Every structure is written in C-alpha cells, then in structure tokens.
Amino acid sequence: MNGADMLCDVLLVNDVDVCFANPGTSEMHFVAALDRKPRMRCVLGLAEGVVTGAADGYARMADKPAATLLHTGPGLANGLANLHNARRARTPIVNIVGDHASYHLQYDAPLTSDIESLARPMSHWVGRISGPGDVRARTEEAYTEALRRRGVSTMILPADAAWGELSAEMPVPVARPAPLPVSADTLSAAARALRSGKRVAMILAGKALRAVALESAGRIAAATGAALFSQTSDRTERGAGQVAARPVPYNVEQAIHALREFEVAICVGGRQPVSFFAYPGKPGTMLAPGCEVIELASHENDLAAALGMLAEEIGLRKDSPFVPNRFTQDQIPMPTGPLNADSVCTVVARGLPENAIICEESITSGGRLTTLAPGLRPHDHIPLTGGAIGEGIPLAVGAGIACPDRKIVAMQADGSGMYTVQGLWTQARERLDVVTIIFANRAYAVLQGEMRNVGVNDFGRNARRMLDLDAPDLDWCSLARGMGVEAARAETIEQFSDLFDTAVSRKGPFLIEAII
C-alpha cells in the first residue's frame, strides 16, 4: 500500500466516508487510492468554493466531518472563503490539500506557493505530512483536532507522501476527544445572576441552538424570566414544539435597542455580540454599557450539557416546564399583492414540509421567514455564518448528501448565488433533493443599503455599475438548465406558489427564479 491508501483507510475507519473533491495532477495517487475504496463517496465540485461549502453543509447536518480534496495553493485559495464560513460555524472538516512532491519544491515550479500561509487564517489546525510513514499519525491528528477544536483541520499532502510505499497496517478508530469540562465557578456565577433578579439575556450559539439544548434554555427562561437570544450559527433546530431564541439583529441600532435593558449576558457557545462592520461614530459592541458578560461555555464544551447543568444549578427538575412554540403554519394566510421578498418567504413558510432543511443566504430578503419560523413544522436552519458570500448553494449540496431523505430549501440571494453557481451542477449530478429559490432583485441590495448608511443616496454611474446586477439581467433558469437543473421563473405570487408546491411534492433539484 502507499501513503494515499493509508490516508483513505484512516478516514474510513473513523467513519469519514464522504470526500468533496476537485483534484489536480499532484493528487493523482490520492485519486487512484480513492478509486480503490468504493466505500468512500467522492463528490466533485466544479470550483473549490463548492467543495468547501459542501463540506461545511455536510458536517453541520451529519454531525461528523467530511474530507475535502483540493489542489495545491490556488485550489485551497479558491476554497478559503467557505472554509472561513466553516471556521466561523465551528464545523469540523478534514481539509486535504495536495502539494508538489517535497523534493520538487526547490524548483519553484509554476504551481508552488506557501500553502501554510494561505491555510492558517481559515484553519484551526494546519499540518504537513512529512512522508509516507507519517500519513497515519498526521491524518489521525487532523481528524482529532477537527473534532476537538470543532473546526477546520488543513492537512497538506505532498505527492511523494501519497505515492510512497509503506508496510501494510490496518488503522483502528481513534478515541473521540472528550469536550472540555465547564468551569464550576462560571456555572455558579451564571446561576447567581439568574437568581439575582437582574435582567438576564442568554445568548446562544452553535450547539446551544439544537433542540435538546434549547429546551434546557427554555426551562431556565421559563423559571427565571431570562430572555433567549441567538447568534448566527451553524445550525438551529426550530419550529413548533421547540423553544425559540430571538436572533440578535444584524443592524447595529436595532441590536442595541433589543439588548438595551439587560444587566447580565450569559453567552453559551460564543462571545458577546459585536457589530458585523464598523460605521463612523457607531459602537462596535451591542450590549448596554456596564452589562456583565458571563461566558458560560465555548464551542469546545458540550453546550447541551452545560445548559442542563445550569438548569440543575438553579434547582430546576428535568421536567420543569418550558414554553414551546405554537404550531401556526396552517394559519398563515396566502399573501396578496406583488411578488416580493416577504411574499416569497410567506409562501415558503406555508408550504414548508416537516423536517425540511433551510439553507439560507438571503441577507436582505429572508427576514419574514425568520419571523414565521417558530410556528412552522420542525425543521433545521443552516445559514451563512462568516459573511463570506457564496455559500448558500454549496451548503445545500452538503446538506443534501448528508440527509438524502429530507427536503432542502435553499433561500438564495442572486448576487451571492453567482459566486458558487457551479454547485447547481453537483446538485444535478448527485440528484439531490434541493429546491433553490433565487431572490432575483438584480442588485447587491445589502450594499445599496450600506451605501445609504454611509450617507450616499444618489448613486452615480460608477456606484451603480458596482452595486446593480442589471444590464444584462441574469437569467437564472438558463443558468440552472445549463448545469442540468430544472428551473422556472415566477413573477407573481400565484406562479411562485404553484412552482413551490410542485417542487416540494417531487424529488430532485429544482430552481425557482423569483423576480422581486
């Protein structure tokens, strides 16, 4: 066997059995090894942003890492934006980057670059395999670190480490790293705050937004009057019967207003909310001045357990009550008037099937769905996390591979959708059950708002040329069909509603271009 075989064996014995890939010449031995391992599902992306975004979506839904296969520094570079999102989502990924044979680096061949420097900003762990004999230990380390730190492990695989022979040995599963224990002092401090009569906000993120954790948070809230907020995270289980946490608004003023009354913030799975961007003369943090911040637990803790312990610490029984979201989906009236972002969201909310997965990259358009979400059939929500746009379509790819029996509804802005539009082809090839809804407003609408935020209301030619997506208009149906995805356009609520019902009632990828 060679190093590449060993790499595959270590992945497979640790149940990493999906590899999102876009290989190049330096990875040919790795490809040949994968070809000898039919248990590994290899999923091709036609651009690396699809590969890494899909790996992110997959792990968010499968709760285990996928591997990736990228080609040298430029291949990694193309995938970095969605690795950035994965890093912010704290998604475990075993990100494998092929490189030249180690003795070839001296020649500075055209594709040579400093892969470590590229990888570090978007990785929690970076390592380079030193030779075939190092493949097993390094791959086990990459895998373990992805789990332990909940994040991106980037492992560099030189071609000669892949093709070098080694003596056959069958790897065994590595021990899964245990989460860090929650500090007893912090637990006591949080419990004291909750019992103090002060106004407390519990700000949840990451795995604190799964149903079991939310239920504990909901019991604490019901008993103490604490308010529950959520930060943008990898995955939220939401809908009727669950506990709702209110998203911290993106807009700085709105966020400050929403948080103004709280004297204590207990952060579970994250730090205190900060503004996405700085604006002249506006603050960068959102909590009221003097608000005490208690960081109860981080992503390296078991967040559900931490919330359970906190409930116990304040004396709640395991069956203490919480206020579940009421089911209101069947009472949402069909919208009237023009097709716009809100009416699209309302139609989707009405028709959302049980157990759906909503992939969301629709910053200026998706608000109405967030408002309606608590009353819908239980579903998962996986949004863009790190602000690096171009993740929606790949997230849907990954979720579709992870959960073949669930309907994926991708709410996708047109501007960001174009970044990784190539992912539609992978949806077609893998026959994923994804309905993609394009909010075709033909502008970087978020930026038009931001221009107004900086005081520019009259856009001249140069601003319009950079913020509008018109002249020519994109034809999303044509783009989708070019990659083998059925598609149709909606210009009225009736058309959109009919198309959405059809898309939900059948299997396979479908795209609806909603002209709003």
Add this chain to the structure above:
Amino acid sequence: MNGADMLCDVLLVNDVDVCFANPGTSEMHFVAALDRKPRMRCVLGLAEGVVTGAADGYARMADKPAATLLHTGPGLANGLANLHNARRARTPIVNIVGDHASYHLQYDAPLTSDIESLARPMSHWVGRISGPGDVRARTEEAYTEALRRRGVSTMILPADAAWGELSAEMPVPVARPAPLPVSADTLSAAARALRSGKRVAMILAGKALRAVALESAGRIAAATGAALFSQTSDRTERGAGQVAARPVPYNVEQAIHALREFEVAICVGGRQPVSFFAYPGKPGTMLAPGCEVIELASHENDLAAALGMLAEEIGLRKDSPFVPNRFTQDQIPMPTGPLNADSVCTVVARGLPENAIICEESITSGGRLTTLAPGLRPHDHIPLTGGAIGEGIPLAVGAGIACPDRKIVAMQADGSGMYTVQGLWTQARERLDVVTIIFANRAYAVLQGEMRNVGVNDFGRNARRMLDLDAPDLDWCSLARGMGVEAARAETIEQFSDLFDTAVSRKGPFLIEAII
C-alpha cells in the same frame, strides 16, 4: 476630502484609470469616492476570480496596471488563484483589499481574518494603510512596487482610513522606477558562450517575447546558430514577419528531448525550465546534465534592451538579418473529418483576424494552434501562466477592456472554464469583442492523462466521478445566454467554421461550444 478620495486621486494621476471591483460593506466609502471620479472606469466581476484575472489580462495588454477592489480576507481569497497567475506572469497590479476599521479588529467580527497571511504568498509587496494621512504615501508605494518588481502589490485599506478626512492636496505623478541594469559580466559571459561554438539555447520569457525583443534574439540566432525557446509567459507577440521561439514542451520527456543537445542555456526573463509537476522516478529539471546556465536578465531588467545589448556585444549591427516567420495562413487547408481539438484550432488559425488577441486556457486542446501560429497574421497570445485554472474567461475580459478595437479569441477548456464562468456576464455588460470557444470534451482531460502517467488505465467509479464532467453534460450555450452572451453549438467542422466566421465578422461577445 477623505482617504478614499486621495486613493483614487493617486491612482488617476498615475494613469491607473481602470478598477476591476467586487466591493463589500467595508469598501462603501471607496465606492462613494469612485463614484465621484468619472474618469475611473469601474468594472464589476460577479466573483473575485473574474476581478483579479481581468486585472491580469488588462495589464498584460495595456502595459500598465489596473487597480482592483476586493472585500476583506474572503474576497481576497476568492481572487488569489488568478493573483497567483498574475504573480507568475509578472503582471503589475495594484490589488486593493478593504478591511474593517482598524479599531474594529479587536472584536474579531465575523469577516475578520489575517489578510496579510493570505496575501503574502501571491503578492510581491503587501502593505496596510495606517490611517487617512498614510493613504497617499502607501498608494504611491504600492503602485511603484508593482512596476519596479513587475508584480502584484496588495494594499490593505481599513475602512477608517478610507472614511477619515484629510486636508486636500493634489497628488502628482510619481517617477516610474527605472529597470535594473544588466550586469556587464553576465553580458560578456553570454556573448562568449554564443561565440564559443557550443550549442546554445536562448530561453526567453516575459517581455523577451515581445516583437522588438524577439527580433534581437532572432538576429543573434541567425548569426550564431543559437536555438530560441520560449517559456509560458504573460504575452507573446507572434505571427508572420515576427521571430518564432519554440515553446519548451509541458511534457517532461518531450522537454528533455527538445533540450538534450544544448551545452549552454541563456535565460532571458526567467530561470531554467523545470517540470510543472514531479513524477516518481522522473527528473524535475529539463536541461541536459552539465548544461551551463547563464541568467542574462530577469523581469526587473529591460529585457528588450538586454537582448539588444547582447546582439551588440557579439558584434551585430542593428540591421543584421533575422529569419522572419513566413505568412502561411492562407495556405492552411480546411480540415476534414470530425470536429476535434485539432480541427477547431485549424479553423481558428485559418480565420484569425489581424491583430487578434488569443487568450488561451486549453491545455490539452490548443496544441495545433501553437504549431500554426508563426504563419498567421501578427497577433498576441496571452495564456494561463501559473497553472491555477480558471483564468481564460477573465483574461479575455481584461484584454477586451484594454484593447477595445481588437478581436479577442478565447480558447477555453470546459473544465477550467467553469471556475470563473461568471466572467461571461462582465463580457456582456461591457460589450467586449470576445469570441469564446469552449472545447467541450466533458472531462478534466489533462487529469485523465496524468492518471495514466501514474499507471492507472482502468478508471473505477470514484476516479470517473472526479475526472469526468458528464452526467449531466454542461450546456455552455445555456450558461452563456443566462449571462447575456449569445451562443451556439457546433458539432461538425462546417458548423464550427460558419459560427467562427460569423463571430469574427461582428462585434460583441459570442460563445461557441465546440463538442469535441
């Protein structure tokens, strides 16, 4: 005025008047400043690979840098692959990356990342503006370094440096840096070698492949019997009446065979050729063992002047003869048989208009055109340089902006074309005179060859899933129309020939999908 105004003024006064852009929130003040400068042509790319690849193509043809506008670390990351190609092409670019306001970095907001670490591997110079008062000096430095080093200057623009006010002062043009002088000793050594009777190869790259430089090389070759080779470079002026240099083959064995007889290699504008990748048991360099290498001049020298001085050094008069390429374009017979890569190239060669610009990213398909090129009407050839695929369509964008009166013929493989397919929209929006020819072989054909190189001839399911682009086939005409570019498919030589003639005879973007 604010820092962003000053930045624009420094660019414009130094004749940098094109900005390829994909802005985000942290760049809104820069966008607003650009909006106040109608002399700056702002060109939007719907993904950053288009932005940077276009900046590369533009500077190769305009012989002056463009600016870019990218959004924080992830925006830069998306553009790095084509910055890598620009770095290898030694293309001057003023690559501007917006970042958070400096005081906001402490909060580690979602889009925060280590931009310097990302930028360094693909840049010749990296600098961060420290505040509004630093904008002028830093921008002048970025511009000067791009010219002096012939390469990528990455300048990080914090939002507060852009919006900060400063006292109005009108910048003046900076002195263009003079090229480094060529060493007299090296010149003598090269002249001695040429007169020694030894077999000499002159290996040309970069600006040594422009007509004037090639003519000097041709005079030296005619007088001494030296052979002329070229390395993959930013731009080659080629065709009838010019001097041809033979490309060093990509294939290692073929390259070693082509170079086996030479005792001396004189490198002009580059180093000795090395193999693109390492293969088990094959050498990494291509010159014969013991071949003496003389590096006459680097990209920081004036390569045309260096070749002129070398001709003088060996005693040639300025009008000493060279062997110009004969015009044979009108004698190329119309191909017969099936439409394949060779017949596509042959039809293009027959119909190539005078002064065309060929953008080439067709590694496995373009060989026949290279063979025919010396006999064609004079034209420019700008190929992929650094091996980071996904540059062909953006190169055509940049060339089209730089040279609106010349026909751009983009020879584009399908696999690499998908990486930055978004560039077709910019071609439509800017009404560029580009005919794109897609070699639709529906595979990563280069990788299928490389798999055979590593000894795998029977591809199993996983290998096929990673190396074939079928199931579903891409429909390039649909993709092009989705972005506003007219397109048609050719399945026979007759169809292709008719379409190519039509495309050449009219203005504006057109795409031909050649099914081969």
